[in-house]
Each structure stands twice: as structure tokens, then as C-alpha cells.
Amino acid sequence: MLNILWFCNRPIEEAPDRRDGTWFTAMGKALIEKEKIRLSIISQAKVKPIINFNYGNIQQWVIPYESLRSNGLPSKNTITEIQRIVDKLGPDLIHIWGTENFWGLLSARKLFDYPALLEIQGLKYACARYYHGGLSLNELFGCIGPLDFFIPKRSFLYGKRRFSYWGKFEKEMILSHKYISTQSNWVREHIKILNPDCILFETGIILRKQFYSAQPWFSKNRFSSNKPIIFAYSALSQAYKGFHILIRAVAILKREYPNITLNIAGDIIRTGIRKRGYSKWLLNEVQKLGIKDNVNWLGPLDANGIIQQLHQASLVVIPSFIESYSVALAEAMIIGVPVVASYAGAMSELAKDGESALFFQPGDEVACAMQIRKILKDKTLAECLAKNAREIGLKRNDPSSVIEQQIKIYEEVIKREYDK
Secondary structure, three states, X not given: OEEEEEEOOOOOOOOOOOOOOXXXXXXXXHHOOOOOEEEEEEEEEOOOOOEEEEEOOEEEEEEEOOOOOOOOOOOXXXXXXXXXXXXXXXXXXXXXXXXXXXXXXXXXXOOOOOOEEEEEOOOHHHHHOXXXXXXXXXXXXXXXXXXXXXXXXXXXXXXXXXXHHHHHHHHHHHHHOOEEEEOOHHHHHHHHXXXXXXEEEEOOXXXXXXXXXXXXXXXXXXXXXXXXXXXXXXXXXXXXXXXXXXXXXXXXXXXXXOOOEEEEEOOOOOOHHHOXXXXXXXXXXXXXXXXXXXXXXXXXXXXXXXXXXXXXXXXXXXXXXXXXXXXXXXXXXXHOOOEEEEOOOOHHHHOOEOOOEEEEOOOOHHHHHXXXXXXXXXXXXXXXXXXXXHHHHHHHOOHHHHHHXXXXXXXXXXXXXXXX
16 A cells, blocks of 8 residues: 655645635545555644644644745744654655645755655746736736735735745756656646656546536527626636636627626635735726626635536636636536637647637637637537537546546656665
8 A cells, every 4th residue: 555645735624625726635535545545644724733633544734824934944843843744654655736835845855755746736937927917007006905005915916026936946846856747738848948857747637526426518598598697717816817808808798798697706806804906906897897787706616606607607718817727627628618718828738729618819808708709609619619528528537547647656656766
């Protein structure tokens, strides 16, 4: 039995998942069903002090959040506690999920003597270039909200600098790891430029189990009226997710479809002191464009809530300026909903333009609107896109295949290390 330790950004829990990172939760739950793996997890959450609890057969240690030092690491006491837990477990392999936290620095700086596999979904230094989503200087000033005054370093305007700053640590992680796994060619190309000698593995993503048992999308009555429903969702309220582009596209479409509805799910709009500057600006933009009555902010939804919205939608739009994979696109495809997506990052690897989705240039609300219109005007096209997308999604995100590949990667890395 392989003894695998994960470092990831939050623990696995039974509660409905409404946040980002749903893929590793699904992966963890699937892995423990295999007798080949003994899985332990070290993660972070709002706890004090370090807590230890089990999820089924998974042992979990949860580290409190704390400010990082200038070297990108937490306090020496926290590092010592992490090292103690790791040595107690004595893993065959450590699997580090993501570069957006300090976990990868621990192995990069040889703070424990166990082989490590670095998993990369996204890259902050790559996102930094698109952080402001093409907003003008005046629009950026309009994104100043209450949080910007109280916590400037967490503000929208400071965010690009924050992403760029962390980029130096991401690059250190990439340069210092021998084994790296990703889900997209787009990320692999970035890695090859920095570390051409590393051993790269291609992994898959398991979606939440509800998406595999859900009924497929059905076009009946979706195009027989003048009341189209567009659905979009994201775990992040960031300009590079492109919601302002979609809002402008809806304003264009409203001329032809006065009763058009845009339903947006996710922790996008907050209230009071928690309201982010970009969220405040989005609300003002909706008001200015005259589509306040056409836009519904649904808040965070669990898997069943997302599926319900997908079933009710005429189509899904993913307007991001950059995406390393896009779980939202994968989820929409497996349900078989027509998708309009920006030609950004790795999204074109998941679907093919004109066959399983329609693509548009990132930041172009006119092109976005016209691609949406194509689907609304052509039921046959919509059904063709939906059918092809579902076939691709069911094959690509098949849990058995993804788990089998993940275990093979673990076995290969361990064999390479222990056969030296």
C-alpha cells in the first residue's frame, strides 16, 4: 500500500462544497476507495491551534492561517510542527497541490527528506498580467471599495502587485522540483521554459460526484421564447474572470432580447466591509448599462445548486482573460450545456471551437455577444455543441481513468526515487 501525504489549501470535509479547489476534494474521496493508497493530508483553515481529525480513512492535520515571513514561509514553530507531522507519517511520496501557497517551498528548500510531486493548476505570475481584466484607469479607480482603505494589501488595486510578488516563489518551486504534474499543455509550456529538465506528468481532474449522476441538459423550450437564460459562475471575484465583459455582452443582447436573464453564481458580490472594490464597480456597471433587472447574483452554490442552474440555462458563458484549466467549463460540458468561452489559457484544450463550444477573443464583449446570439438563434447548433461536449466530458473526466492515472504517477515517481 502506498503511503501518500498531501499538502493542500484546505481540508476534506463532508459539508457541501461551494468554494474553489473542488477537484482535489473529489480526488481524495475517490482515492481512499482504492486499497492501494493510504492517504494523509496537511492543510490550512481558521483554527487554533493545529488540529488533527479524520475523514473516513484519511488522517488530516489542519494548520492555522498566519502571516508569512519575507521568505514566503510561516513561523519557524509552524515549520517545526509540520516537519514533526511529516516525519511521524514517513510518507513514500508527498503530493503538493498548487503553487499559490507556501507548501511547495518546504520541499523546494529541502525542509524534509521525502520525494515530492508538485501539482500545478494555475500560476499567479501568469495571471498577474491579466489581473485588471483590461479595465481603464478610470474604471480601476472606480474599483476602490471599503476594504481597500482598511486592508490596502488585500485591495483590488494592490492585487496585481501581490500576484507578481508571489510569482518569484512560484518560479522557485518550479525550478526546484524534479517531478511536476499538470492538467493542461498551457501550464506545461510555462514549466518547460523555466525547468526543461523536470519530469512532467499529465493528470486529470475528477469533478464532484453529483455531476456524473446528473441528467444531461435538454434543449426543449430553451429556444422557443424570447427569454434566454445565461449562466456563469466562479469561486473568485476578480477582474481577470471577465464578468464585466459578460455584463457588457448582455447589455448588447438586451436590444434584441429585452427579457434576457444573466444568473451569476459564486462569492462575487459581498455586502458591508466585505464588499470588494471590483464587486462594487460591477454593481455600478450593471446599473449604468441599464440591465439591473436582468442580472441575478446567486451567491455561492453547492454542486446541486450549480447543476440546477445548468439545467435551466440556455447556455453557459466563461469570459475569463486567463484559465489554466477551468473546472466550470468541464462541469458545463459533462452536463452537456452549450458553452461560449473566451479563447484564453488552456480552455481551447478542453473544447473545440464550432464543435463542442464557441470561442471568442478575451475582452471582446461584441464577439462574446455574437457567439451567444448564434446559439440562441440556432437550436440545431446548440444541441450539436451540447452533445459533443458531453461525450468529451464523460470520457476526459471519467473518475476510474483519472484515479488509475494518478496511482500510476505515484508508482512511477516512487519507483524512480527508490531505485536510485
